[in-house]
Amino acid sequence: MTERPNADLFAESRRVGEAVDCLFAKVLADHGDGRDTLFQAMRHAAIGGGKRLRPLLTVAASRLFAIDEERSVRVGTAVEAIHVYSLIHDDLPCMDDDDLRRGKPTVHKAFGEAAAVLAGDSLHALAFEILSDPETHEDPFVRSELVLELARASGTHGMAGGQMMDLTAEGQELDLSAITRLQQLKTGALIEYAVEAGTIMARLPHDARTRYRGYARNIGLAFQIADDLIDHGGDEAAAGKRVGKDADMGKATFVSLLGEDRARQQAGMLVEQAIEHLHDHGEEADLLRAIARYAVERDR
Secondary structure, three states: OOOOOHHHHHHHHOOOOOOOHHHHHHHHHOOOOOHHHHHHHOOOHHHHOOOOOOHHHHHHHOOOOOOOHHHHHHHHHHHHHHHHHHHHHHOOOOOOOOEEEOOOHHHHHOOOOHHHHHHHHHHHHHHHHHHOOOOOOOOHHHHHHHHHHHHHHOOOOOOOHHHHHHHHHHOOOOOOOHHHHHHHHHHHHHHHHHHHHHHHHHHOHHHOOHHHHHHHHHHHHHHHHHHHHHHHHHOOHHHOOOOOHHOOOOOOHHHHHHHHHHHHHHHHHHHHHHHHOOOOOOOHOOOOOOOHHOOOOOOO
């Protein structure tokens, strides 16, 4: 079994990204009143740029179960809204204090800190508005579970909790287990949700979702290792953001703990394990396999 070439992966990524951008443009249109600066700030952060990994994963996972793509794009857009809100807040002076994101000025640089906070808050709310809409799924129990699991993946038991662990870890000597746990929450929780959302829409029982969570957990860690490698020695122009900041801030990373060579080997092993979780699937899993391979091949 061989996955389709990267050219197809990039084409799929562009296609899904365009669908996500269209939905964002629709729901974030100006209203001709005092909120327009807020909508502009949200569009600045949400439309264009980025890998669209999370929506792509939701579409790819939904493909395993023949879920209508319009639905999976809506759910993927909700996940992306959470991801983008987290980036806006991460870039603020009180957090990472970054000036560049996805190759353009961060929201607080372009619109001011107050607008950036409100844009993040509003994208957070938008995610749950999209999931709660009957247009996303006709079954209210499915919508309810989509909302519940995204809330868990976003809050103290997921992304926000991991970010707090990351902030308090600056300057500390964390071991590999602690770094892995931190990243499973900060980065991995949303990636796991992006995949599990497909199984929720397919109404799979919880015990049947284990291998799909395993796939997502493996590639989540592989992507984080790749991010650490890019920050360690990547090209800032290709990455579209400042590199070398982890070392500047004294953060422990997979690269600082394992070294560059071992980190690359670990990422490769995680990718192979992720692909093994899909062994019962045929060509309907090709996109998931290609995404896993891309985790360790990218430069941004």
